[in-house]
Amino acid sequence: MNKFRLILRIIWLTAIFLAVICFIYWAIIPGGKITYIKDFKHYSDFIGNLTPSDRVKDNDMIIGDPAYFSLRLPRRFVNAKATIKYKIDPLISIVELGVLKDNRTWQYDLQPLYNAKLESLMQKWDVIREGDLMLLQKNKKFNSIADFLKDTPDLNKVALYNYDLNNNYILPAYQPSKATTTMCRPLQGAYQFYTYIKNEKLSFDFSFQDLNKISGADPIDVYVYYQGEEIYNQHLDDDGIVADNGEQKAWRNLKVELADLPEGVYEISLGADNDIVTRTIATTQSKMTFINKISLADAPEVSCGLNFFTNSRQLSVRTSSSDRLGEIKINQASGSAFSEILKIDQPYQQFETKADLPEFSKVTMPSGGIDLSGDGLFSSSQESFINPKIKKIDNNFEADREGVEYILARYTPAVHEGDWLASTANFDLQTAYKEFNKHSFIISIPGLKAEKNNSVEVKEIKFELSGTSFFEKIKKIFNVKF
Amino acid sequence: MAQVFLKKLKKYLMLNSKLKIIFEESFYALTVSLGVFNILELIKPRIVLAYFNLNWLLLGWVIIGIILLVFSKENKE
Numbered sequence: 001m002n003k004f005r006l007i008l009r010i011i012w013l014t015a016i017f018l019a020v021i022c023f024i025y026w027a028i029i030p031g032g033k034i035t036y037i038k039d040f041k042h043y044s045d046f047i048g049n050l051t052p053s054d055r056v057k058d059n060d061m062i063i064g065d066p067a068y069f070s071l072r073l074p075r076r077f078v079n080a081k082a083t084i085k086y087k088i089d090p091l092i093s094i095v096e097l098g099v100l101k102d103n104r105t106w107q108y109d110l111q112p113l114y115n116a117k118l119e120s121l122m123q124k125w126d127v128i129r130e131g132d133l134m135l136l137q138k139n140k141k142f143n144s145i146a147d148f149l150k151d152t153p154d155l156n157k158v159a160l161y162n163y164d165l166n167n168n169y170i171l172p173a174y175q176p177s178k179a180t181t182t183m184c185r186p187l188q189g190a191y192q193f194y195t196y197i198k199n200e201k202l203s204f205d206f207s208f209q210d211l212n213k214i215s216g217a218d219p220i221d222v223y224v225y226y227q228g229e230e231i232y233n234q235h236l237d238d239d240g241i242v243a244d245n246g247e248q249k250a251w252r253n254l255k256v257e258l259a260d261l262p263e264g265v266y267e268i269s270l271g272a273d274n275d276i277v278t279r280t281i282a283t284t285q286s287k288m289t290f291i292n293k294i295s296l297a298d299a300p301e302v303s304c305g306l307n308f309f310t311n312s313r314q315l316s317v318r319t320s321s322s323d324r325l326g327e328i329k330i331n332q333a334s335g336s337a338f339s340e341i342l343k344i345d346q347p348y349q350q351f352e353t354k355a356d357l358p359e360f361s362k363v364t365m366p367s368g369g370i371d372l373s374g375d376g377l378f379s380s381s382q383e384s385f386i387n388p389k390i391k392k393i394d395n396n397f398e399a400d401r402e403g404v405e406y407i408l409a410r411y412t413p414a415v416h417e418g419d420w421l422a423s424t425a426n427f428d429l430q431t432a433y434k435e436f437n438k439h440s441f442i443i444s445i446p447g448l449k450a451e452k453n454n455s456v457e458v459k460e461i462k463f464e465l466s467g468t469s470f471f472e473k474i475k476k477i478f479n480v481k482f
Numbered sequence: 483m484a485q486v487f488l489k490k491l492k493k494y495l496m497l498n499s500k501l502k503i504i505f506e507e508s509f510y511a512l513t514v515s516l517g518v519f520n521i522l523e524l525i526k527p528r529i530v531l532a533y534f535n536l537n538w539l540l541l542g543w544v545i546i547g548i549i550l551l552v553f554s555k556e557n558k559e
Binding site for chain 2: 002004005008009012013015016019020022023024026027045046072074
């Protein structure tokens with residue numbers, strides 16, 4: 001063979017071999033660490049585009065809440081450190097980044113990126129920072145976070161952000177009810193509620209209807225939490241019809257009964273998709289308060305009341321049925337000092353209250369088939385309402401109005417880089433939901449709407465991923481001690 | 483314009499045997515690359531496409547292939 005030809009062949013084969021080695025190396029990442037960057041100027045195969053298109057302008061400007069993007073991983077990772085560089089409109093208060101944890105209930109693990117309310121109070125109040133925890137005091141009383149936690153002041157004066165403070169909420173005058181009451185407003189999909197137990201059984205008898213309008217299995221899971229810890233769960237399999245033919249079987253029941261529980265607040269979470277309608281909830285508990293949202297199912301034959309009571313400062317409503325358009329009346333629960341009417345005149349569109357609602361309001365729905373959500377709690381009667389939640393710093397938070405003097409937050413302030421802000425959030429990818437090696441991320445900007453002309457311009461999304469290295473994996477397999 | 487370019491290239495290739503070898507070896511290498519990278523893609527999707535668009539490789543392969551075909555036809559004549 002010609003010498004020149006031989007040299008050329010060797011060069012080419014070496015180049016191909018090196019290219020194959022590189023591709024395999026980048027796919028298995030033997031060191032367990034890699035960084036992916038999307039700068040919105042060049043294509044990134046790992047970090048997807050911001051979607052949906054009607055909430056994103058020019059690829060990098062978020063004009064509506066929420067926006068999504070995906071992160072494709074070539075292998076398994078344990079942690080992800082996300083850094084986002086962005087420019088924010090001064091009217092926007094909160095920006096959060098979250099990873100999808102449960103695709104049935106669309107539950108995201110949200111981490112703060114920017115909180116204007118906190119950043120503003122940090123300039124005015126006394127700040128104690130310990131790691132990523134911070135305590136803000138209007139008038140300095142505590143010298144450390146440990147002192148604050150040891151001698152927590154009146155919880156009405158405390159607000160939290162991205163932190164769960166163990167709140168031993170007790171109702172001194174509470175008397176258990178002996179009668180069984182039935183909540184007959186049909187609820188669609190997943191929901192969570194609080195209940196209160198004192199010298200009584202925790203007893204809930206749910207009856208479910210499976211609409212079978214969406215293809216796929218519709219399992220139901222009920223979880224019971226006490227002081228943030230899961231204490232019980234029960235699973236109900238699909239009714240056996242996975243097709244989207246609308247065929248319905250008889251209603252099925254799931255009974256949760258727990259005895260000898262200590263006095264306090266319990267959270268019950270129901271995980272199900274929108275094919276599942278909870279027709280009735282029969283309970284001996286007298287307190288039952290839904291957390292943040294209620295989705296009333298479209299069941300015209302039900303003649304139960306359509307009123308709800310809420311402490312939300314802001315409400316939003318939406319219907320997916322053009323037959324369910326109408327007016328929602330919101331009044332002050334006691335007296336008639338405040339009233340607002342929310343008109344739902346289009347399906348699939350979210351309508352929000354304009355003014356701040358009073359401390360406790362009554363919401364009158366025109367019909368079922370409406371999703372009601374807010375920043376507070378909902379109950380079907382005034383008597384069944386309890387509020388064990390400590391105030392959270394959300395979009396509607398005003399420290400003076402709420403009488404808050406202490407704020408405990410897990411928050412790292414955004415870093416200013418010229419006109420841009422840079423924020424970091426850490427995620428545990430082991431508990432996150434993954435489909436086709438892709439994680440779904442949400443950028444939540446409460447209150448951001450295309451028609452308000454506000455926006456968040458994203459300059460860069462960076463993910464620093466870490467997982468088990470090749471060496472650690474071999475060590476694990478052979479259990480070798482070096 | 484294209485015809486003039488092809489004619490000039492044919493003449494140049496005939497006079498320059500080293501260039502012909504380069505084209506031939508490049509064609510073989512691109513054929514092997516396409517095969518190997520496609521097998522890699524079948525084994526683990528997006529292993530190559532995440533970093534390199536195989537269409538460029540295919541385009542280069544087609545262009546070199548056409549040049550070699552034209553040249554070999556001219557040689558036979």
